[in-house]
Amino acid sequence: MNAVDGSSHVPQAGFASELEEELPSLLVLILDTSPLGWGAQSPAISLHEAVASLLIFINSHLALNHSNEVAVIASHTNCVKYLYPVPGEDYSKLVPKSTATSGTESSEEMITNVQSNGDNGTLNDASMYRQFRVVNESVMKQLELLLLGTSASDIEHNGKISDATLISGALSTSLAYINRLVGGVNDNGPKVRARIMVVSVCSDLASQYVPIMNCIFAAQKMKVPIDICKIGNDTVFLQQAADTTGGVYMHLEHPRGMIQYLMTAFLPDRALRKHLIIPTQSSIDFRAACFCHNRIVDIGYVCNICLSIYCQPPADGSCAICDTIFDPKELAELLKKPVVVTTTVPKNKTKKKKKKDSDATPTFAPAL
Amino acid sequence: MSIPRFRTSINDYLEGLPEPVLIRLYYSPATCLAIFRLLPAMAQLFIMTMLFNDKPLAATDLNGWVQDGSSTKQYEALEKLRGMHLIKESQGTLSLQKTFRAGLRNALTGGDHNDSFGIPCNTEDKHRVDIKFLDEHANNQWELILHFMVGTDTGKVPNNGVLSLLRHSGLMEGSTPSNMRITNAGFQFLLQDVNAQIWTLLLQYLNMSEDLQMDAVEVLHFLFMLGSLELGQDYSLVALSPTQKIMLDDLRDYGVVYQRKSSSRRFYPTRLATTLTSDTGALLTAAASMDSAISQKELETGFVILETNFKVYAYTDSPLQIAVLNLFVQLKSRFVNMVAGQISRESVRKALSNGITADQIIAYLTVHAHPQMRKSIPLLPPTVVDQIRLWQLEMERMKIVEGYLYSDFSSKNEYDIIAGYAHDLGVMAWEKSNKRMFFVTKEGNQQIVDFVRRKVHGGA
Numbered sequence: 001m002n003a004v005d006g007s008s009h010v011p012q013a014g015f016a017s018e019l020e021e022e023l024p025s026l027l028v029l030i031l032d033t034s035p036l037g038w039g040a041q042s043p044a045i046s047l048h049e050a051v052a053s054l055l056i057f058i059n060s061h062l063a064l065n066h067s068n069e070v071a072v073i074a075s076h077t078n079c080v081k082y083l084y085p086v087p088g089e090d091y092s093k094l095v096p097k098s099t100a101t102s103g104t105e106s107s108e109e110m111i112t113n114v115q116s117n118g119d120n121g122t123l124n125d126a127s128m129y130r131q132f133r134v135v136n137e138s139v140m141k142q143l144e145l146l147l148l149g150t151s152a153s154d155i156e157h158n159g160k161i162s163d164a165t166l167i168s169g170a171l172s173t174s175l176a177y178i179n180r181l182v183g184g185v186n187d188n189g190p191k192v193r194a195r196i197m198v199v200s201v202c203s204d205l206a207s208q209y210v211p212i213m214n215c216i217f218a219a220q221k222m223k224v225p226i227d228i229c230k231i232g233n234d235t236v237f238l239q240q241a242a243d244t245t246g247g248v249y250m251h252l253e254h255p256r257g258m259i260q261y262l263m264t265a266f267l268p269d270r271a272l273r274k275h276l277i278i279p280t281q282s283s284i285d286f287r288a289a290c291f292c293h294n295r296i297v298d299i300g301y302v303c304n305i306c307l308s309i310y311c312q313p314p315a316d317g318s319c320a321i322c323d324t325i326f327d328p329k330e331l332a333e334l335l336k337k338p339v340v341v342t343t344t345v346p347k348n349k350t351k352k353k354k355k356k357d358s359d360a361t362p363t364f365a366p367a368l
Numbered sequence: 369m370s371i372p373r374f375r376t377s378i379n380d381y382l383e384g385l386p387e388p389v390l391i392r393l394y395y396s397p398a399t400c401l402a403i404f405r406l407l408p409a410m411a412q413l414f415i416m417t418m419l420f421n422d423k424p425l426a427a428t429d430l431n432g433w434v435q436d437g438s439s440t441k442q443y444e445a446l447e448k449l450r451g452m453h454l455i456k457e458s459q460g461t462l463s464l465q466k467t468f469r470a471g472l473r474n475a476l477t478g479g480d481h482n483d484s485f486g487i488p489c490n491t492e493d494k495h496r497v498d499i500k501f502l503d504e505h506a507n508n509q510w511e512l513i514l515h516f517m518v519g520t521d522t523g524k525v526p527n528n529g530v531l532s533l534l535r536h537s538g539l540m541e542g543s544t545p546s547n548m549r550i551t552n553a554g555f556q557f558l559l560q561d562v563n564a565q566i567w568t569l570l571l572q573y574l575n576m577s578e579d580l581q582m583d584a585v586e587v588l589h590f591l592f593m594l595g596s597l598e599l600g601q602d603y604s605l606v607a608l609s610p611t612q613k614i615m616l617d618d619l620r621d622y623g624v625v626y627q628r629k630s631s632s633r634r635f636y637p638t639r640l641a642t643t644l645t646s647d648t649g650a651l652l653t654a655a656a657s658m659d660s661a662i663s664q665k666e667l668e669t670g671f672v673i674l675e676t677n678f679k680v681y682a683y684t685d686s687p688l689q690i691a692v693l694n695l696f697v698q699l700k701s702r703f704v705n706m707v708a709g710q711i712s713r714e715s716v717r718k719a720l721s722n723g724i725t726a727d728q729i730i731a732y733l734t735v736h737a738h739p740q741m742r743k744s745i746p747l748l749p750p751t752v753v754d755q756i757r758l759w760q761l762e763m764e765r766m767k768i769v770e771g772y773l774y775s776d777f778s779s780k781n782e783y784d785i786i787a788g789y790a791h792d793l794g795v796m797a798w799e800k801s802n803k804r805m806f807f808v809t810k811e812g813n814q815q816i817v818d819f820v821r822r823k824v825h826g827g828a
Binding site: 063128136 | 435485
């Protein structure tokens with residue numbers, strides 16, 4: 001009779017996590033398409049090869065579960081573009097076409113094929129699972145259009161050529177997309193588990209500190225982990241993004257082996273990660289950027305009302321974000337520098353009593 | 369949940385196949401993909417790491433990768449992989465089966481031109497059908513079979529092929545369509561969810577086809593190819609082998625594919641086909657939120673509310689679902705869009721005596737639970753779940769064993785010898801040594817009798 005007792009055979013937490021494991025997952029891939037950034041990586045890996053690895057990664061994500069979904073967003077120097085799904089295009093309509101021309105193809109050859117075939121190139125080919133083919137071709141086509149449409153002026157920021165990309169725009173776009181698709185957590189529990197993955201080659205994001213941090217906190221609220229795959233130099237804020245949201249941050253030592261990194265560290269989704277020890281960066285660079293000049297600072301000044309960070313006290317005596325007027329005396333205290341006092345020892349030792357008035361204890365103001 | 373169940377049955381079948389047959393299966397990328405999807409998540413991950421890595425993976429690396437608390441999952445995953453001959457182990461390293469690796473790589477990269485994913489038709493179909501039609505068609509065909517099993521009088525009878533399949537699989541018995549009765553196995557079948565039901569039938573079909581000299585590998589290839597086809601797209605018969613063309617006729621009867629007539633050169637997979645290799649959960653949750661083209665059918669959504677006072681409310685008007693509920697629920701009232709009833713001892717006992725187990729009733733209620741029920745953890749009220757199990761236990765109060773009782777032994781010595789012999793043979797069902805009597809099963813009785821005769825004749 002004991003075996004029938006309700007408490008033991010009714011799964012409590014186990015049931016919820018089992019349900020979670022059966023949930024399909026949505027992967028939003030943010031690809032950094034800054035031409036300069038990829039150009040700088042060129043002996044190690046080219047954009048061509050990286051995209052090939054990423055397409056295989058996307059296919060394997062779709063292969064894990066019938067109802068897994070994917071979205072690809074390109075973060076360009078001055079805009080953000082959906083590579084898949086392209087708004088306005090109907091993927092359920094198939095254009096009947098003459099039988100496919102492909103012989104043996106790998107996804108790299110597919111890249112050249114799309115360029116020569118044009119629209120809906122080989123959508124009806126029988127050798128590839130249609131779901132894979134739709135995504136792959138859309139990504140390739142849109143990426144090509146994007147890169148061909150970039151002019152020299154787009155790459156410049158403030159008059160000089162830089163490799164900055166709109167990561168903040170891409171993050172906000174993807175969070176909005178996830179919100180639309182998941183529809184918020186309703187009574188029946190979340191229906192889909194979403195996560196974001198960023199492939200980044202750029203080096204400096206200091207100008208986008210505030211928007212990126214806001215996106216990170218929004219992702220934390222939505223329980224969406226942000227994984228970062230970094231090629232090239234480490235970037236300050238992306239480490240914080242992965243750490244805060246519970247994602248994986250990997251800096252690729254050998255970019256040539258990208259596919260293996262992707263398969264091992266980035267493929268398992270949230271439910272599976274609970275059972276695995278995922279390689280991720282443990283030492284995190286927690287520096288911030290100041291709000292006034294976008295310089296990266298280790299130690300700075302913080303407004304005590306809105307907690308915004310400055311590298312030096314604001315010149316006009318008020319906080320730029322919340323318009324609090326600071327007490328000028330306090331500001332003056334902060335700005336005080338230590339006074340260097342020169343003491344002259346009297347030559348005549350008998351005239352001891354003569355002491356200079358300025359031989360006062362130097363005032364120390366707390367420096368920085 | 370039903371998902372492990374349907375997986376286990378197709379998995380069991382696959383694991384039962386000998387290795388050369390499995391390797392032949394892995395030549396087709398579509399099959400590799402379908403089999404990959406059937407594996408548990410951790411096994412999928414292991415395969416993915418080894419897929420593009422040419423060097424074999426050391427087993428210790430795997431151990432270091434999985435967290436300590438989840439080593440059972442790792443063990444299960446490895447067992448599954450070994451059972452399907454997907455990995456080869458040598459000297460502590462693991463490597464993927466070559467054909468499978470090539471097949472899965474081709475599936476992912478689209479290389480190696482082959483027709484395993486189905487050749488879409490190039491020419492326009494004069495009688496083109498849309499998804500709604502396909503859904504209705506599938507629904508009608510499938511419900512026809514189920515209605516026939518339950519015995520609702522719809523006036524239509526499925527084809528002979530279907531009938532012979534039902535007979536062969538033990539779901540129904542009887543020789544002519546008019547006197548076929550549903551069996552216990554059939555009742556259990558009714559309570560499974562759609563995916564499990566289809567796979568049960570298809571596995572029976574597989575077994576039957578081996579008798580009919582059809583190549584099991586080709587049958588499986590076709591089935592897995594069906595799982596990867598796109599709904600609403602017509603496919604040509606060009607690449608199908610003769611075996612697969614025969615299968616097409618049979619599958620038409622089940623509502624898995626649609627063909628306008630048997631001479632037609634194209635066929636359309638229905639939703640039953642495209643969801644062959646996916647989970648039912650997909651139909652209930654993500655698909656509903658992401659793909660607005662799916663219409664809400666009773667096949668696919670939960671509609672049963674179960675309360676702690678044993679009352680059941682089912683928001684359905686499908687005669688089939690109501691008939692299935694009638695098997696174990698005492699239905700009390702019926703409305704336009706709902707039936708209401710109560711689970712009582714009589715109703716459950718009726719179901720139990722028909723061969724349905726308590727677990728099946730509980731699984732049915734879990735799978736078809738209304739989305740509102742999912743708010744509570746656990747899903748079904750434990751009082752009701754326990755009570756159903758208790759009612760099942762009630763049926764098992766007595767166990768009857770036929771046999772012979774030995775008593776009135778003249779001396780303790782004699783008793784000890786014979787009882788000891790019976791015990792060693794393992795035929796003793798019950799004994800009471802202080803009263804010197806014991807009970808032997810019917811089958812073992814003859815041996816005891818022979819033994820005693822030998823002893824008596826042999827002296828002492």
